[in-house]
Amino acid sequence: MGQPSITVRIPPPLRKLTGGQEEVSGTGGTVSALIADLESRHAGLRDRLLDEQGRLRKFVNVYVNDEDVRFLKDLETELREGMTVTVVPAIAGGSAT
Secondary structure, three states: OOOOEEEEEOOHHHHHHHOOOOEEEEEOOEHHHHHHHHHHHOOOHHHHHEOOOOOEOOOEEEEEOOEEHHHOOHHHOEOOOOOEEEEEEOOOOOOOO
16 A cells, blocks of 8 residues: 655745645655655755754644644654645744843
8 A cells, every 4th residue: 555645734934945835745654754755855844844853843833634743643643645734833922122
């Protein structure tokens, strides 16, 4: 059986890496495999999502069907055909004083 096809929603700051596309499709049985697949077609995406240790960057949130992967199995969260993964840059708040 082949890898599941997943819809990935890309936030505006990362769309320059996807040729301006708001949604791309990728394959992978886990979030980690999906990121590797996306990197093969959209170079630079992995570095924007993962840190040097291969973990999700602090200011990037990834949701699988509206659930934060950090509350699931993180990068090993399993993906199935037809799921939607949404990448959301965290918004920093607070005072600059």
